[in-house]
Amino acid sequence: MRRLSAFLRDERSMNKNRPVFLDLWRIRLPITGWASILHRISGVLLVLTIPYAVYLFGLSLSGPAGFADAASRLSSGFARGLLLVLAWSFLHHLFAGIRFLMLDLGLGIDRTSARKSAWAAISAAVAVALIGWGIRP
Amino acid sequence: MSRRASGLKAWVVQRTTAVYLAGFSLYLALHLLLAPPVDYLAWRDWVARPGVSVAFLLFVPALLAHAWVGIRDVLIDYVKPIGMRVFLLALLAFALVGSGLWALQALFLLRTG
Numbered sequence: 001m002r003r004l005s006a007f008l009r010d011e012r013s014m015n016k017n018r019p020v021f022l023d024l025w026r027i028r029l030p031i032t033g034w035a036s037i038l039h040r041i042s043g044v045l046l047v048l049t050i051p052y053a054v055y056l057f058g059l060s061l062s063g064p065a066g067f068a069d070a071a072s073r074l075s076s077g078f079a080r081g082l083l084l085v086l087a088w089s090f091l092h093h094l095f096a097g098i099r100f101l102m103l104d105l106g107l108g109i110d111r112t113s114a115r116k117s118a119w120a121a122i123s124a125a126v127a128v129a130l131i132g133w134g135i136r137p
Numbered sequence: 138m139s140r141r142a143s144g145l146k147a148w149v150v151q152r153t154t155a156v157y158l159a160g161f162s163l164y165l166a167l168h169l170l171l172a173p174p175v176d177y178l179a180w181r182d183w184v185a186r187p188g189v190s191v192a193f194l195l196f197v198p199a200l201l202a203h204a205w206v207g208i209r210d211v212l213i214d215y216v217k218p219i220g221m222r223v224f225l226l227a228l229l230a231f232a233l234v235g236s237g238l239w240a241l242q243a244l245f246l247l248r249t250g
Contacts, residue, residue: 040211047204054236058243060180067177090166097155104152136170 035118039096042089049086080137087132092125147206154203161192185247193244201237205229 021027029037060070073079099121102108108117174180183189208229216222 043204043207044211047208050200050204050236051232054240054243057240060177061184061243061247064177067180087166090162094159094163097159101152101155132170136173 030115031122032114032118035096035099035121038092038122039100042093042096045086045089046093084129084133088125088129091128092121095121095124147209150202151206154199157195157199158203161196164192181247184244190244190247194241197237197240197244201233204233 056070056073059066061067074083096118099108099117102117103114108114168183174183184193209226212222212225212229216225
């Protein structure tokens with residue numbers, strides 16, 4: 001208990017003294033940082049769509065009328081735009097996620113390879129999303 | 138000690154679920170993109186195939202666990218006021234469990250109905 005309270009006290013005073021720099025336009029993130037923050041943003045976007053995706057899943061399996069309803073909800077221009085954003089989110093989360101798993105295994109951990117793989121994950125997500133858009137806009 | 142252990146557990150959960158989610162969601166996305174179901178019966182029969190059904194049943198808890206650990210990490214990093222953090226975590230837990238049960242209901246109704 002004694003140690004815990006001492007730990008909390010230190011933690012609090014550290015928090016108070018810690019400098020905060022959040023001038024977003026002046027933070028120059030390295031490419032590996034972009035792969036990481038985009039991994040977070042895409043993850044949050046994907047989680048936010050879970051309830052609606054489940055709703056559409058249940059609707060599409062409820063019967064022929066429900067299937068047609070779900071299909072028409074997915075065919076509007078707004079829905080197609082949203083699907084493109086979600087396709088990018090899924091692909092970026094997938095590619096950057098595979099990259100993180102490789103880094104966990106110690107593969108490509110040196111700076112040059114880490115930068116190259118960050119570039120590869122970011123551009124592959126955009127490219128494959130656009131290819132998918134080309135196949136089924 | 139318990140804090141470290143729970144952090145390690147979350148780390149392992151995040152990575153094992155990641156592998157399953159990557160595999161099945163990639164298969165699902167490719168299937169929907171390249172061979173989208175033409176009508177209700179085609180879609181229903183595909184989902185009801187034993188392999189696909191079981192894959193969906195596994196997908197639900199894997200996705201919920203992955204989403205929980207990921208969003209929890211994000212909230213811990215960016216939401217400092219403890220009351221707001223607990224509120225958002227509770228909201229997340231209810232939304233995730235609710236969505237998961239809803240998806241399972243759709244799958245079970247399909248199997249019996």
